Amino acid sequence: MIQSTDEGLMRLALREAAKGLGRTSPNPAVGAVLAKNGIILATGYHQKAGQPHAEIEVLKALSDYPSAKGSSLYVTLEPCSTYGRTPPCTLAIRDAGISRVIVGSIDPNPKHQGKGLAELRRDGIQVTTGVLDKECTRLNAGFNKWIISGRPWVIAKAAQSLDGRLTRPIGESSRLSNSHSIRMVHRLRATVDAILIGAETVRKDDPELTVRYGPTDHQPLRVVVTKTGMLPIDARVFVGEQDTIIYKDRSWSDVLDDLGRRSVTRLLVEGGGQILGQLFDNYLIDELWFFLTPRLVGGDKPTIGGVGVQELAGAPRLVDVRYLRLKDDLLIKGDLQWPKNPSRAF
Ligand SMILES: NC(=O)c1ccc[n+]([C@@H]2O[C@H](COP(=O)([O-])OP(=O)(O)OC[C@H]3O[C@@H](n4cnc5c(N)ncnc54)[C@H](OP(=O)(O)O)[C@@H]3O)[C@@H](O)[C@H]2O)c1
Structure with missing residues (x-):
């Protein structure tokens, strides 16, 4: 009792x-x-x-x-x-x-x-x-999914403008979100086993993909996906003690299965829009962390690119939603509940 x-x-x-x-x-x-x-x-x-x-x-x-x-x-x-x-x-x-x-x-x-x-x-x-x-x-959503399916729990993170855009004008290095959001992202990084980005984000942003605020003793594995393999050898993602894996022209099933074999139970995907769009189109996102900043940037690079849903009934819904104000930014996070779909194994 x-x-x-x-x-x-x-x-x-x-x-x-x-x-x-x-x-x-x-x-x-x-x-x-x-x-x-x-x-x-x-x-x-x-x-x-x-x-x-x-x-x-x-x-x-x-x-x-x-x-x-x-x-x-x-x-x-x-x-x-x-x-x-x-x-x-x-x-x-x-x-x-x-x-x-x-x-x-x-x-x-x-x-x-x-x-x-x-x-x-x-x-x-x-x-x-x-x-x-x-x-x-x-x-333990990550462990629970991994032990049953052999694949990591996929968390999609994006720092976006109010009009749902990830990008800043080319050549501008300042970030979209504020320092509170950035610190929160680092805390999130500290809870995952690996962080994945697309090659264009490496070329445009040159991120380190490390935990630099809060406890820094745990550094996740870094993962880059590319079709062409054209990556700057001096990119910051290849610098430092933590390993970086490059997957060149591999299917998403291959990538996730291989990460699972490497004991990655929680995978954080930090963009960009092409990568988030493909994961979305393939029903592969489990959890979402969207940081909204009160700015408008316009343009043709949405946070989630890809094809998109063909009918509203196929659109996933965010459940157990949390809203957190971070000064003038807003974090919206939750789990994606996908409509029943044969392509989604988990
Ligand atoms: N605000 C944020 O939170 C945030 C986060 C990340 C990025 N960004 C911004 O987003 C922009 C980049 O986004 P993006 O959509 O243009 O590019 P992206 O998603 O970062 O990367 C696209 C690249 O990934 C590779 N790729 C795409 N599909 C693939 C697949 N199925 N298998 C293997 N590799 C694949 C290709 O690389 P190859 O060309 O090498 O073949 C492609 O050019 C940048 O401007 C960056 O600043 C913002």
């Missing part, structure tokens, strides 16, 4: 989990809170693949280990029950004497799915599931 404090403590565990997003791939981001009689004893999260899971981190964070006896563990994803790079968390939970485990979402990985919960119950531990299930599942 879900208790009144369960949601509040799971929300805290979710905030812990979010700290790992972008760093844990190909593992999911997971957070945990240990509490007794409503008092928080410790918090923790999975920091990196190969390092301890959230359940172990929270036990490590306890000031005295015996106090875990009789406590409740809030964890955003069901605990694992198998030996991988680390031993099963179910064993550590049992050995610590935890009496109740409250779980957010079930692991879609068939290797784990529900198995850990059955094991905990067998050990006499009380298990409650489904607390903030939707929020906990959404946090």
Whole structure:
């Protein structure tokens, strides 16, 4: 039975989990809170693949280990029950004497799915599931898609004028959006495994595609797509320690499958309009971050080029929409809900 404090403590565990997003791939981001009689004893999260899971981190964070006896563990994803790079968390939970485990979402990985919960119950531990299930599942949308389809969750980002244009007059280096939006983009970059752009954006903007504001310890893989292969060898996207992959004349299926094989679970696409248009026409965008700036630039380069929908019934809708004011810019973000379409596998 879900208790009144369960949601509040799971929300805290979710905030812990979010700290790992972008760093844990190909593992999911997971957070945990240990509490007794409503008092928080410790918090923790999975920091990196190969390092301890959230359940172990929270036990490590306890000031005295015996106090875990009789406590409740809030964890955003069901605990694992198998030996991988680390031993099963179910064993550590049992050995610590935890009496109740409250779980957010079930692991879609068939290797784990529900198995850990059955094991905990067998050990006499009380298990409650489904607390903030939707929020906990959404946090790992990337991992969940990747584990089922082998492809990354695709996030399309654009900084655009009010009239839906990406471009500035040629030769102008100032950006469309304000500094608050730019910082937000860097925070988003820090949560993904790879960032992809089209070759024209390399030639026109010469971006670094690195995280330079906020925590900079995680730098995503950089990806450029080109048909001709004509890329300036001294482009900034090839400078620095982080790798850059070039896909020359490959289909989108190939690109996404290959990125999936490289354990990319969250892919950020930063344009330009041709690339966003093709991904849109192929039903490949999962999530959208559009930064609107109150300027008009006109011209013939829309944010999403391509062919476009043939009928309104085929137009995807943004769901779980969030609006965030960033001084005079507006960020609109949400997930794309595509009408049922046989071409869209996920
Ligand atoms: N405001 C923003 O957020 C933002 C973000 C990004 C870009 N931009 C602006 O957008 C403009 C560039 O956009 P754009 O639409 O002209 O170009 P783009 O989308 O950046 O790149 C187009 C190029 O990508 C390659 N390409 C296209 N389809 C491909 C496919 N199926 N497979 C492999 N490669 C493919 C081709 O490169 P090759 O010619 O080498 O074959 C093509 O010329 C720039 O002015 C830039 O400033 C703005």
